[in-house]
Amino acid sequence: MSDLRRRLPAGPPGEVWIGDDAAVLRPPDGPLLLAADALVEGLHWDPALTGPDDAGWKALAVNVSDVAAMGGRPLHAVVTVTVPPGRAGDLDRLYDGLEAAAKALDCPIVGGDLTGGPVLVVTVAVTGTVDGAPVLRSGARPGDLLLVTGPLGAASAALRERRASPRLTPRVAEGTAARLGGATAMLDLSDGLLLDVRRLAQASGVGVVVGGVPVAKGATLEEALGGGEDYELLLAAPSGHDVRDAFEEVRLPPPVVIGRCTADPGERRLGLGPLPEGGWEHDW
Amino acid sequence: MSDLRRRLPAGPPGEVWIGDDAAVLRPPDGPLLLAADALVEGLHWDPALTGPDDAGWKALAVNVSDVAAMGGRPLHAVVTVTVPPGRAGDLDRLYDGLEAAAKALDCPIVGGDLTGGPVLVVTVAVTGTVDGAPVLRSGARPGDLLLVTGPLGAASAALRERRASPRLTPRVAEGTAARLGGATAMLDLSDGLLLDVRRLAQASGVGVVVGGVPVAKGATLEEALGGGEDYELLLAAPSGHDVRDAFEEVRLPPPVVIGRCTADPGERRLGLGPLPEGGWEHDW
Numbered sequence: 001m002s003d004l005r006r007r008l009p010a011g012p013p014g015e016v017w018i019g020d021d022a023a024v025l026r027p028p029d030g031p032l033l034l035a036a037d038a039l040v041e042g043l044h045w046d047p048a049l050t051g052p053d054d055a056g057w058k059a060l061a062v063n064v065s066d067v068a069a070m071g072g073r074p075l076h077a078v079v080t081v082t083v084p085p086g087r088a089g090d091l092d093r094l095y096d097g098l099e100a101a102a103k104a105l106d107c108p109i110v111g112g113d114l115t116g117g118p119v120l121v122v123t124v125a126v127t128g129t130v131d132g133a134p135v136l137r138s139g140a141r142p143g144d145l146l147l148v149t150g151p152l153g154a155a156s157a158a159l160r161e162r163r164a165s166p167r168l169t170p171r172v173a174e175g176t177a178a179r180l181g182g183a184t185a186m187l188d189l190s191d192g193l194l195l196d197v198r199r200l201a202q203a204s205g206v207g208v209v210v211g212g213v214p215v216a217k218g219a220t221l222e223e224a225l226g227g228g229e230d231y232e233l234l235l236a237a238p239s240g241h242d243v244r245d246a247f248e249e250v251r252l253p254p255p256v257v258i259g260r261c262t263a264d265p266g267e268r269r270l271g272l273g274p275l276p277e278g279g280w281e282h283d284w
Numbered sequence: 285m286s287d288l289r290r291r292l293p294a295g296p297p298g299e300v301w302i303g304d305d306a307a308v309l310r311p312p313d314g315p316l317l318l319a320a321d322a323l324v325e326g327l328h329w330d331p332a333l334t335g336p337d338d339a340g341w342k343a344l345a346v347n348v349s350d351v352a353a354m355g356g357r358p359l360h361a362v363v364t365v366t367v368p369p370g371r372a373g374d375l376d377r378l379y380d381g382l383e384a385a386a387k388a389l390d391c392p393i394v395g396g397d398l399t400g401g402p403v404l405v406v407t408v409a410v411t412g413t414v415d416g417a418p419v420l421r422s423g424a425r426p427g428d429l430l431l432v433t434g435p436l437g438a439a440s441a442a443l444r445e446r447r448a449s450p451r452l453t454p455r456v457a458e459g460t461a462a463r464l465g466g467a468t469a470m471l472d473l474s475d476g477l478l479l480d481v482r483r484l485a486q487a488s489g490v491g492v493v494v495g496g497v498p499v500a501k502g503a504t505l506e507e508a509l510g511g512g513e514d515y516e517l518l519l520a521a522p523s524g525h526d527v528r529d530a531f532e533e534v535r536l537p538p539p540v541v542i543g544r545c546t547a548d549p550g551e552r553r554l555g556l557g558p559l560p561e562g563g564w565e566h567d568w
Contacts, residue, residue, distance in 0.1 A: 021353035022319035027311040035306035036362035040401040069305035078320040117324040125409030134308050
């Protein structure tokens with residue numbers, strides 16, 4: 001970790017960041033959130049389309065997105081990298097992206113590990129907290145609306161056209177607004193709406209009827225429904241204006257209603273038909 | 285992570301472990317410790333000698349060792365695994381070892397990620413806390429004794445003889461006793477005494493004179509000095525009996541004096557000669 005150590009700032013007084021066996025941090029007053037994700041070159045990013053700097057950004061941002069999906073805000077990150085021999089330049093660029101994301105997303109890197117390996121793997125673990133109760137996947141109730149924080153399918157469309165995706169901005173402010181506005185369940189859309197809406201329904205024990213979804217410019221409806229990596233938030237909230245008001249209060253575009261939760265826990269509908277299978281099942 | 289989800293327990297009331305975007309945990313009252321380490325098959329363990337279950341154990345244990353080296357105790361772990369196609373059996377065994385370590389070391393796994401990849405990589409991040417002030421690497425003072433918690437070189441000797449090393453037991457109780465006994469600096473011996481004693485001296489701005497070291501049965505003096513992966517603790521403490529008394533009070537074998545800290549920050553001696561270079565520099 002000596003490489004990162006030279007680049008990264010020391011912590012505030014009373015904290016220890018890079019350079020000891022473990023980082024020493026002030027604990028949050030509220031709940032401690034903890035999440036981790038690994039990105040593998042060639043699998044989670046195509047090196048022909050995405051540079052190491054964008055991969056570094058993404059590795060941190062997907063973790064911050066997990067914290068946003070609880071209605072929380074990030075605190076700190078630890079980063080481990082395995083890097084093949086002869087790729088010191090790529091490693092530098094990877095750290096460039098990690099550092100840029102850490103600054104932009106207010107989630108400083110406080111430690112980690114650097115080692116060799118046959119393939120570039122970036123693993124990030126983040127801590128976070130919530131100034132209130134976290135929004136789980138399991139709280140949706142029959143009658144709740146289903147909403148998303150933005151149009152879907154852009155990442156899939158970019159992949160189809162072999163373009164780099166724009167850098168992901170985790171929906172931290174949106175997640176907080178959703179929590180304050182009374183969201184009952186929430187997750188981030190990493191694996192495609194079709195799969196993630198099933199996860200929300202399953203965790204909450206409700207049925208779901210999806211009416212339609214906002215499709216990103218240049219994307220197809222199929223990409224909006226089944227494509228992954230949009231990292232918009234999917235949330236359930238009681239009907240009424242509270243959630244939309246909470247977004248407007250902080251000048252965020254209001255979330256878009258895409259359907260509702262129903263009382264039959266086995267119901268999975270899209271329009272008048274069954275909800276198709278789909279999405280990226282990269283859990284095993 | 286669905287595989288691990290089926291195997292791992294739910295958290296206590298008020299906490300959320302596996303299954304949501306992030307784990308939700310009660311924050312510690314004291315400082316929050318955070319560390320992460322990645323182990324790569326073929327690099328950090330030889331699959332001909334070490335099975336996936338022992339690799340899983342080791343991945344969790346080396347992180348707990350980092351917490352022990354602060355004088356702390358572990359709280360929770362998140363685990364990310366990249367696994368090549370066709371190795372579901374090895375993955376199961378890896379999780380066996382992770383779970384066994386989580387139970388034995390009192391550090392439950394509360395989340396993580398599972399993904400494909402060309403090589404088996406296990407990355408663990410742990411949280412911990414300290415019931416008091418953490419022991420950094422940087423607090424040693426001239427005149428302090430240098431001590432280790434046990435004989436060194438066993439891991440290197442096992443490697444030379446192409447034997448599996450016994451499962452690592454992180455020195456959590458020893459780290460706590462050292463902290464309570466007034467240790468001024470501490471780290472875990474992951475990369476060989478020669479290198480790690482330089483790190484302590486460098487961080488503390490002191491010189492070091494090493495007299496001799498306890499050599500593990502079957503190991504050579506060279507292995508005890510330069511071999512890595514012993515995971516005993518190296519500590520500095522004022523001369524007197526306080527540290528040894530603290531170990532005896534909890535019925536731990538007392539740490540062994542191997543040298544002392546001096547006022548010349550450039551001094552690095554072994555016996556009457558200079559401290560040799562050595563150790564495993566696998567930071568880049």
